[in-house]
Amino acid sequence: MELTDIIREENLVYKKSPLLTDNVMHYCPGCSHGVVHALIASVIEEMGIQEKTVGVSPVGCSVLAYNYLDIDWAEAAHGRAPAVATGISRLHPDRYVFTYQGDGDLASIGTAEVMHACNRGENIVIVFINNAIYGMTGGQMAPTTLVGQVTSTTPRGRDVKLNGFPLKITELLAQLDGTGFVTRQAVHTPAAIRKTKNALKKAFENTKKEKGTSFVEVVGTCSSGWKMTPAEANRWMVENMFPKYPLGDIKDI
Amino acid sequence: MTEEIIIAGFGGQGVLSMGKILAYSGIMQDQEVAWMPSYGPEMRGGTANVTVILSDERISSPVLTRYDTAIILNQQSMDKFEEAVKPGGTLIYDPNGITREPSRADIHIYKVEGTRLAAEAGNPKIFNMIVLGGFLKIKPIVIIDNVEKGLEKSLPQRHHHLIPMNIDAIRSGMEHVEKA
Amino acid sequence: MAEIKLMKGNEVIAEAAIRCGCDGYFGYPITPQSEVMETLMLREPWKTTGMVVLQAESEIAAINMVYGAASCGKKSMTSSSSPGISLKQEGLTYLAGAELPCLVVDVVRGGPGLGTIQPAQSDYFQATKGGGHGDYHLLVLAPASVQEMNDFVALGFDLAFKYRNPVMILADGVIGQMMEKVQLSEPVPRWSREDIERISGDWALTGRQKGRERHISTSLELDSYKQEIFNHKLQAKYRLMEANDTRHEELSCEDADYLFVAYGSSARICQKAMQLCREQGIKVGLLRPITLYPFPKIPTRTLAERVKGILTVEMSAGQMVEDVRLAVNGLTPVEHFGRYGGVIPTPEEIVEALKKQFIGA
Numbered sequence: 001m002e003l004t005d006i007i008r009e010e011n012l013v014y015k016k017s018p019l020l021t022d023n024v025m026h027y028c029p030g031c032s033h034g035v036v037h038a039l040i041a042s043v044i045e046e047m048g049i050q051e052k053t054v055g056v057s058p059v060g061c062s063v064l065a066y067n068y069l070d071i072d073w074a075e076a077a078h079g080r081a082p083a084v085a086t087g088i089s090r091l092h093p094d095r096y097v098f099t100y101q102g103d104g105d106l107a108s109i110g111t112a113e114v115m116h117a118c119n120r121g122e123n124i125v126i127v128f129i130n131n132a133i134y135g136m137t138g139g140q141m142a143p144t145t146l147v148g149q150v151t152s153t154t155p156r157g158r159d160v161k162l163n164g165f166p167l168k169i170t171e172l173l174a175q176l177d178g179t180g181f182v183t184r185q186a187v188h189t190p191a192a193i194r195k196t197k198n199a200l201k202k203a204f205e206n207t208k209k210e211k212g213t214s215f216v217e218v219v220g221t222c223s224s225g226w227k228m229t230p231a232e233a234n235r236w237m238v239e240n241m242f243p244k245y246p247l248g249d250i251k252d253i
Numbered sequence: 254m255t256e257e258i259i260i261a262g263f264g265g266q267g268v269l270s271m272g273k274i275l276a277y278s279g280i281m282q283d284q285e286v287a288w289m290p291s292y293g294p295e296m297r298g299g300t301a302n303v304t305v306i307l308s309d310e311r312i313s314s315p316v317l318t319r320y321d322t323a324i325i326l327n328q329q330s331m332d333k334f335e336e337a338v339k340p341g342g343t344l345i346y347d348p349n350g351i352t353r354e355p356s357r358a359d360i361h362i363y364k365v366e367g368t369r370l371a372a373e374a375g376n377p378k379i380f381n382m383i384v385l386g387g388f389l390k391i392k393p394i395v396i397i398d399n400v401e402k403g404l405e406k407s408l409p410q411r412h413h414h415l416i417p418m419n420i421d422a423i424r425s426g427m428e429h430v431e432k433a
Numbered sequence: 434m435a436e437i438k439l440m441k442g443n444e445v446i447a448e449a450a451i452r453c454g455c456d457g458y459f460g461y462p463i464t465p466q467s468e469v470m471e472t473l474m475l476r477e478p479w480k481t482t483g484m485v486v487l488q489a490e491s492e493i494a495a496i497n498m499v500y501g502a503a504s505c506g507k508k509s510m511t512s513s514s515s516p517g518i519s520l521k522q523e524g525l526t527y528l529a530g531a532e533l534p535c536l537v538v539d540v541v542r543g544g545p546g547l548g549t550i551q552p553a554q555s556d557y558f559q560a561t562k563g564g565g566h567g568d569y570h571l572l573v574l575a576p577a578s579v580q581e582m583n584d585f586v587a588l589g590f591d592l593a594f595k596y597r598n599p600v601m602i603l604a605d606g607v608i609g610q611m612m613e614k615v616q617l618s619e620p621v622p623r624w625s626r627e628d629i630e631r632i633s634g635d636w637a638l639t640g641r642q643k644g645r646e647r648h649i650s651t652s653l654e655l656d657s658y659k660q661e662i663f664n665h666k667l668q669a670k671y672r673l674m675e676a677n678d679t680r681h682e683e684l685s686c687e688d689a690d691y692l693f694v695a696y697g698s699s700a701r702i703c704q705k706a707m708q709l710c711r712e713q714g715i716k717v718g719l720l721r722p723i724t725l726y727p728f729p730k731i732p733t734r735t736l737a738e739r740v741k742g743i744l745t746v747e748m749s750a751g752q753m754v755e756d757v758r759l760a761v762n763g764l765t766p767v768e769h770f771g772r773y774g775g776v777i778p779t780p781e782e783i784v785e786a787l788k789k790q791f792i793g794a
Binding site: 050051052053054056057063064066070071072073074075076077080083084085086087088089090091092095112113115116 | 456457459485487489490491493494495497498499500501502503504505507509523524527531638639640641642643647648649650651652653
Binding site: 273276277280285286287288289290292312313314315316317318319406407 | 437439464465550606607610611612613614698701702703704705706707708777779780781
């Protein structure tokens with residue numbers, strides 16, 4: 001059998017969304033960002049809203065998200081993506097506006113912005129990648145770093161006396177009257193990926209229905225920062241992250 | 254003609270309004286005007302003052318240290334601004350609450366019993382307009398028709414029924430102002 | 434002719450914003466400029482022109498909302514006072530780096546720190562030298578009257594879009610709080626979608642339409658050589674501003690032996706000082722920079738060739754004086770007189786300062 005006999009339309013099981021550019025992603029092997037990017041691209045494509053969507057990228061590993069999704073993007077200052085998205089959405093109420101933020105960006109330096117955007121019920125989608133570490137800057141403690149977790153700024157493990165507790169920002173945001181849909185998902189198995197895609201789709205559809213802020217947390221891995229192989233990182237996430245950050249819908253109005 | 258005025262008293266005495274009415278009246282007769290208030294915490298229950306300038310020419314500094322006229326409504330303001338009146342200038346005050354009468358010999362000093370007259374008229378709030386009337390008698394820099402027009406401009410429609418009362422208060426001040 | 438009104442500088446900013454077709458205002462309360470947002474909230478322009486007005490959770494959020502709105506090619510603005518402007522510096526450098534047009538009004542109060550709420554001009558360096566990190570400048574307009582508070586809003590937006598650069602109106606507590614006669618601009622409609630396409634169609638985030646590349650508002654460039662080229666482009670833009678949009682006013686300079694250089698409310702006080710000087714037979718003129726960046730170097734230098742001395746008057750410990758000295762380059766003595774911390778200089782003390790520095794009274 002020749003290779004050309006295999007590469008045929010009828011044998012196609014997966015196709016990259018045309019919304020994903022051909023730029024080579026800078027993410028490390030095993031990183032969750034690539035999967036989530038692909039899911040957002042698929043959702044936008046399937047909804048046919050490419051011309052109406054504006055993304056806001058953060059500061060952190062996904063700062064260059066605008067290189068990978070073929071839509072209009074604003075790159076925000078560290079933590080300010082929800083404020084930038086507010087400005088875009090308020091002046092373009094007919095647009096689908098989403099932010100894409102990591103745990104340092106959203107849950108540390110940008111706590112005020114995300115809290116108030118959610119509390120105002122800005123009609124936007126917030127995608128929150130929680131891998132419990134600062135990836136871009138070299139593996140420092142994040143607000144969501146687990147107790148005892150070793151990072152470059154908690155070399156002996158996160159100590160609650162020194163560093164306080166892992167911040168369950170998603171549960172906090174679910175308390176606010178402005179959020180309509182708050183969920184926590186993961187992308188470590190095909191089933192989980194499907195669920196995350198459905199959650200993202202629901203979030204974007206909520207924008208159309210003007211249901212307030214939709215918040216999708218994706219618990220992810222950072223094999224580089226965690227100093228594990230991708231497979232080990234997935235196992236570690238299931239065993240350690242999920243008990244603290246359980247998956248599922250937290251709020252759905 | 255340029256008239257540089259300071260109006261000073263307690264916050265809540267209507268100091269800023271008196272200034273505003275003068276400024277509006279100036280506009281009604283095509284003059285240049287500036288109205289510069291003191292602002293901040295001192296306004297909340299403390300002293301308040303406003304500089305008002307009416308001029309036939311482009312106004313230079315809106316912030317002054319020497320004035321043609323000082324309109325004084327409390328003792329603190331008397332202490333602060335008596336010395337700031339230019340020689341040959343004018344000081345007009347309401348004697349209510351004044352414990353130390355002004356003493357300069359090189360300026361013209363007048364008093365208007367605004368508080369007392371307003372109380373007698375059964376409307377203590379209009380005392381500031383009575384004092385303003387006193388000023389306009391001594392320094393007729395704006396004519397009363399223009400004050401009336403200025404009031405129409407500065408007050409929202411729903412308060413226009415109060416204009417005749419204010420004009421009466423100004424006239425009363427004009428009658429009762431006296432050399433101190 | 435439009436109606437003459439008596440209004441506060443801060444109120445005029447709000448009215449002028451509505452009338453010039455501003456799309457969005459994002460603010461946070463701070464004395465002495467809170468009347469800007471208060472006036473907008475009273476006027477409810479979202480019901481008339483469709484202008485959005487939003488009270489943000491912080492100055493930081495407000496300037497980032499402006500960043501988002503400006504990314505869409507919309508006319509957006511914020512206003513604040515010194516401590517709040519410090520918080521906005523991060524946003525401002527991102528706006529400058531992403532070459533986004535917007536208008537920022539700074540009604541300056543005395544500092545440092547929480548300082549005082551009284552008027553000051555101690556943020557000249559912050560306004561004209563960049564303020565945030567990186568080699569960039571805002572185009573800075575300094576109004577000296579309530580009328581200019583009106584005029585500079587529309588002008589500010591024009592310049593912001595002309596150069597794709599943030600523009601700052603640098604006022605102070607005096608200009609913000611005082612009332613003067615003002616003739617408000619005739620209202621113009623907000624830009625339509627077609628207008629935005631025509632004016633900013635090659636960069637605005639309007640949603641990636643078929644047939645065009647995606648638009649990205651970003652200030653990130655990881656390749657140093659490309660970042661240097663981008664910096665060259667910014668510097669070229671600033672030279673263009675300098676050549677084409679430097680503004681100043683000269684008063685009684687024709688026969689002047691001495692020159693005041695002052696902007697904003699200090700320029701107004703200097704006019705009074707100038708009158709007092711001339712009454713005493715001292716011929717003084719006034720050069721009032723209207724753009725603080727770009728600074729009117731050439732007029733300053735030209736006048737420096739003719740006068741015996743220059744006194745800069747600022748409500749600061751001496752900031753603009755540095756630009757004056759650079760422009761004058763030793764041609765004539767340049768001295769500074771300042772009151773600061775919220776204290777306003779008096780015309781009399783300015784006259785005394787001039788005499789002391791140059792005449793030996």
